[in-house]
Amino acid sequence: MSCRKYRPKSELFRIMKTGEGILIDPDRHHFGRSAYLCRNQACVACEEKRRNLSKIFGMPVTSDLVRKLKEVLHAE
Ligand SMILES: [Zn+2]
DSSP states (O other): TTOOOOGGGOOOOOEEEEEEEEESSHHHHOOEEEEESSHHHHHHHHHHOOHHHHHHEEEEEEEEHHHHHHHHHHHH
């Protein structure tokens, strides 16, 4: 996670690379490599610039995924 602060899982997005692509907060039946990102605007903006998840997953984190993260934040 980009800011390196400890946060409870409820304050994090769980992001997973699956056969269907990268999913946000996947259901339990999905399996794959997962990573966490803080569930706040600052850390999503940081991820948008640095794309740390691209390195973790070995595939590009698309602008579409970043947009979805922002949509989830706006909905909360
Ligand atoms: Zn963070």
